Amino acid sequence: MSGLCLLVALTLSNIGSAKSQNYHEVLRMPLSSFMGPDRFQYGCLSVPLKSDEYIVDFQPHSPPGGVHHMALYSCEEPYERQSVWECIDPKHICKDNAKKSALFAWNLGAPGWTLPAYTGINTGKSSKYLIFQIHGRTDLKEYHMDKYASVTLEFTAERPPLDTVLKVYGIGGYIPANTLGFTTDVACPWHINISAPIIGYALHTHDYGVATSAYLIRNGTWIEIGRVDPRYAMLTYDIADRELHVHPGDIVATRCTYNNHRTTDVQMGFRHSDEMCNLLLHYAVPHSYADQTKMTQCSKNAQEFHWEDVFDNIPPLASDVSGDTDQNRYLKTHHLAKKV
Template identity: 30%
Template sequence: MVTLKTFLFYREREGVSKGSRNDYDRTLKQGPKEGFRASDDFGFEAQSLKKAAHHILLFGCEEPGSDEETWDCGEMNTDGKGQSTPCAGWPRILYAWAMNAPPLDLPKDVGFEIGGATRIRHLVLQIHYASVTPFEDGSTDNSGLTLKVTDAPQRYKAGTYFMGADGKIPAKSKVHLETACSYDEEPRLFPFAFRVHAHSLGEVISGYRIQEGEEWTEIGKQDPQLPQMFYPIEEKGLVIQAGDVLAARCTMNNYKDKTVMIGPTMSDEMCNFYMMYFTDSPHLPENDICFNGAGFKWKDYFENIPDKEASELPAKQEETDEKPTEMKMDSMEKDES
């Protein structure tokens, strides 16, 4: 018999500054002392309304970035004056949510491993509040994540690989922000879901595997104005292995009269692509973050760039007011070659 345990990151949000329209907050919880793994019943479910929390990130840390229960933390893994990073040192992104995305269930036999002998001793939740207007009447916020975990061993370890790009979008212009990194580690990665994230200027975000500097295989692409959920990867049997390159592009359309920079606030922009994967290796890759600065361009490094395909969607998809249905990933059968 397997006993499912639920960790509910859920608390009354107090002390939100009325003067700040964008607020990053981290809620800290101690990880389990014994090892837990995710089962096919394992998943992530956010508790938030889009008008309050714009997006939520869950980090696995050896040590948290602060001893406080909550702290100001800037954006992603950066810090600044009066701020601390989510993790002190090594961070691992486990999950990301935005735009009223539905719950996510993992495939059978796939799970994120936390606690025990792993490097994940703490779970740290980052919440980016789009606006503090809902709290101005004294209301509190219950934004958070519900996690179900089990102590039953799972066949494959899961992870999330993050790609992001820095840069600026000049006024009244359409530009591409791009990033790419060589994957040089031993574990083979089998991607099964992807997620994109931008603010109001993002039109299309796409991710690719590149082999030999010229052979491009799409991991996924999506309109970031739709619910920012993890979508299933259509390319079955896709494998990332040492020597491959992982790349992402954000097509941004700035209709405003001023230049917009990549940054942490709602008046800034973001260019993020998340790839959720499993591996048959006993350990995950040491590095699962790829970020390039302003000025990085695919054309300076690669050939046969799928320029049109990377920047356009097959057909315009309509966003509805209804909450999308719960996402359940199919059972994954990896290529044994």
């Protein structure tokens, strides 16, 4: 791991250096971290993060057959001080998870995301740490040893009019054995007392998911945020031009639909053999609200919560990925293969 230590040291020397204009930094993690008898399932590395700057662009990179997921967090203190550590347990990312902020997530094959010019992701009022997390694979080949999983970030010291923050929606429980069309639902009231424009969103499952959807529910009316086939790579869809706002009193709701042909249940969890159901909702607020909203989460249990028990007039297309969706429009103009 000596090469890795050197690489991390070089990264540490560069990140957050003072520059008057926008600048780019690259975070890298060798795929060798996920090979051999001591391989990680999730690997984390930390780098110092300069205060009161903004991240305005994420460009992840991974070779074919590389890593499953990448994610970026900020925290006041990393869970470990060593160069790279195992962090499949979400409590092992930051020492104080109550002050952890999720910034961005990606999976293999997806493009990056450039935030709208009027917004950015603030690094905080005091110096913190940026945590780069990788979910590796168990089927990496030797010829990948010289490749890297990396992300290029663009920083600026200029404060934009609005701060973009992230709210994560998720599911616990399990997918029953021998079940087709099983749905998991989550819904939570909007958590702050101001309206906020939705800048972008991403929807995600693992291998058993066949449809995911997200909605705003306003006075009984369902407003579609997006529907995707999660068997494609997870894009962050930029919908700033739709001028879709979430208002106090709204409910944000997500549904994932699964086919489980196995004779055993599939648990929700963080391993690749587990399942997930996530909506990552990026929205923009005035700077004074940003600290109040960071790393807010909404979660439900697949066996205990169902839309049908709470809502009327559930959209019939909630488990249908056809039609004029952000994903289908993207697929018409860009090459994007299904996940393997």
